[in-house]
Amino acid sequence: MNAPTENRKQGERQLSRRWEKLPEFNPWQMALQQFHQAADVIGLDDTMREVLSHCQRELIVNFPVRMDDGSFKVFTGYRVQHNDARGPAKGGIRYSPDVTLDEVRALAIWMTWKTAVVNIPFGGAKGGVAVDVDKLSPRELENLTRRFATEIAIIIGPRRDIPAPDVDTDAQVMAWILDTYSMHAGEWAGAVVTGKPVELGGCPVREIATSLGCLYTTRRLCQKLGMSLKGARVAIQGFGNAGLYAAVLFVQDGASIVAASDTSGGLYNPKGLDVQELVRVKRETRKLINYYKDADHIGSNDVLEVECDILIPAALEGVITEANADKIKAKIVAEAANGPTTPEADEILYERGVVVIPDILANAGGVAVSYLEWVQNLYSFYWDEDEVKKQLERIMNKAFDDVFSFAEEKKVNPRLAGQALAIQRVAHATRLRGIYPP
Ligand code: NAD
Numbered sequence: 001m002n003a004p005t006e007n008r009k010q011g012e013r014q015l016s017r018r019w020e021k022l023p024e025f026n027p028w029q030m031a032l033q034q035f036h037q038a039a040d041v042i043g044l045d046d047t048m049r050e051v052l053s054h055c056q057r058e059l060i061v062n063f064p065v066r067m068d069d070g071s072f073k074v075f076t077g078y079r080v081q082h083n084d085a086r087g088p089a090k091g092g093i094r095y096s097p098d099v100t101l102d103e104v105r106a107l108a109i110w111m112t113w114k115t116a117v118v119n120i121p122f123g124g125a126k127g128g129v130a131v132d133v134d135k136l137s138p139r140e141l142e143n144l145t146r147r148f149a150t151e152i153a154i155i156i157g158p159r160r161d162i163p164a165p166d167v168d169t170d171a172q173v174m175a176w177i178l179d180t181y182s183m184h185a186g187e188w189a190g191a192v193v194t195g196k197p198v199e200l201g202g203c204p205v206r207e208i209a210t211s212l213g214c215l216y217t218t219r220r221l222c223q224k225l226g227m228s229l230k231g232a233r234v235a236i237q238g239f240g241n242a243g244l245y246a247a248v249l250f251v252q253d254g255a256s257i258v259a260a261s262d263t264s265g266g267l268y269n270p271k272g273l274d275v276q277e278l279v280r281v282k283r284e285t286r287k288l289i290n291y292y293k294d295a296d297h298i299g300s301n302d303v304l305e306v307e308c309d310i311l312i313p314a315a316l317e318g319v320i321t322e323a324n325a326d327k328i329k330a331k332i333v334a335e336a337a338n339g340p341t342t343p344e345a346d347e348i349l350y351e352r353g354v355v356v357i358p359d360i361l362a363n364a365g366g367v368a369v370s371y372l373e374w375v376q377n378l379y380s381f382y383w384d385e386d387e388v389k390k391q392l393e394r395i396m397n398k399a400f401d402d403v404f405s406f407a408e409e410k411k412v413n414p415r416l417a418g419q420a421l422a423i424q425r426v427a428h429a430t431r432l433r434g435i436y437p438p
Pocket residue numbers: 165166167168169210237238239240241242243261262263264300301314315316317336337338339363364366367
């Protein structure tokens with residue numbers, strides 16, 4: 001790899017004329033900043049910029065749900081398809097009180113780059129409902145999911161757009177979507193969602209896939225940097241699906257988890273936390289702060305700044321900013337979360353020589369295994385776990401090598417390289433298809 005300062009100098013021209021500082025954090029504006037910066041790297045023409053800087057389809061639905069007390073409450077949901085030039089749109093559904101159209105748009109465009117960067121035949125989409133699931137009973141959650149599935153059924157489908165779990169949605173939610181969609185279609189439509197229960201055609205590796213992909217790419221980077229994962233100190237922000245399994249898998253590879261946090265707070269022990277105990281506490285009490293073993297209690301965001309070798313942001317967007325980027329001590333940032341680093345912070349980290357494995361690569365294991373699940377559903381032929389893991393490792397290693405070689409060739413940071421490579425692939429597919437009508 002080239003020295004970061006040298007790269008930085010040569011990369012100065014990457015600062016697009018469209019690149020401006022954000023007045024406040026807005027994921028969609030951030031995604032567009034990143035897009036234009038990456039588009040500059042490959043000299044993307046104005047027509048293609050115009051096409052790819054818009055989402056192809058945006059559906060907003062306001063729908064009533066019957067609550068347990070017999071009343072009805074109206075919820076707002078979104079399904080956004082950014083692009084389907086390379087294949088059906090693909091992306092998760094999140095339930096979060098703060099979800100907005102701009103957040104869903106950003107997550108959709110990142111899905112387009114993610115599927116392109118790992119070179120699987122999907123486009124990018126995302127969905128969400130503005131809801132706090134902790135305030136719903138299981139029946140209300142099912143009612144909400146089935147009604148939302150019906151609302152978006154006009155644009156999703158096994159060969160159109162395939163949802164998956166994301167923040168606060170899980171295999172059960174996917175099972176309800178599968179069932180609702182199949183009831184309306186009048187046929188089994190298992191391939192309409194991925195991340196569903198194994199008994200309904202889900203893939204046993206899917207639950208750990210995002211974290212496994214994060215491990216594979218970090219392992220590859222460690223090899224490249226001459227670092228060992230054995231004994232590496234790892235800090236993880238977020239202890240849900242992505243963060244929890246990252247902790248378990250990195251420890252299996254010999255690393256030590258020195259800090260972890262969730263919304264209840266953070267824990268720090270430079271000698272290492274007991275991961276089995278962290279998992280037990282999280283599963284049984286839902287709050288990491290109930291971990292009683294030796295650890296300092298720190299803030300949820302403080303884990304980002306502890307002494308460590310590898311930092312894994314695995315919670316939300318926009319947590320590494322220009323305000324804290326120079327306080328990050330890790331040598332590697334492996335982005336399990338989507339959009340955790342702002343463009344300003346990216347520049348600072350790059351200048352400081354911190355290597356970021358960008359989200360579209362580091363957390364692409366989830367969508368890669370979703371692809372393998374979808375293929376198996378369409379074929380009605382199922383592989384064993386070892387085969388899926390082998391395929392996943394092959395996909396992730398190839399994507400890692402593609403991104404890091406492109407970064408070296410173009411003398412840009414890995415995020416710009418990943419996005420530029422992805423944009424090149426999507427733009428090429430769009431040109432091959434042509435713009436209809438001609
Ligand atoms: P999740 O709901 O299972 O877990 C989120 C975790 O983050 C929870 O432990 C929550 O307490 C914690 N959290 C929230 N705000 C926090 C804060 N300020 N500080 C510390 N912790 C905080 O969600 P998930 O599926 O693990 O997703 C996490 C991130 O990974 C998201 O950005 C998501 O888009 C991304 N991602 C997930 C997958 C997947 O397969 N699950 C795939 C790709 C990307």
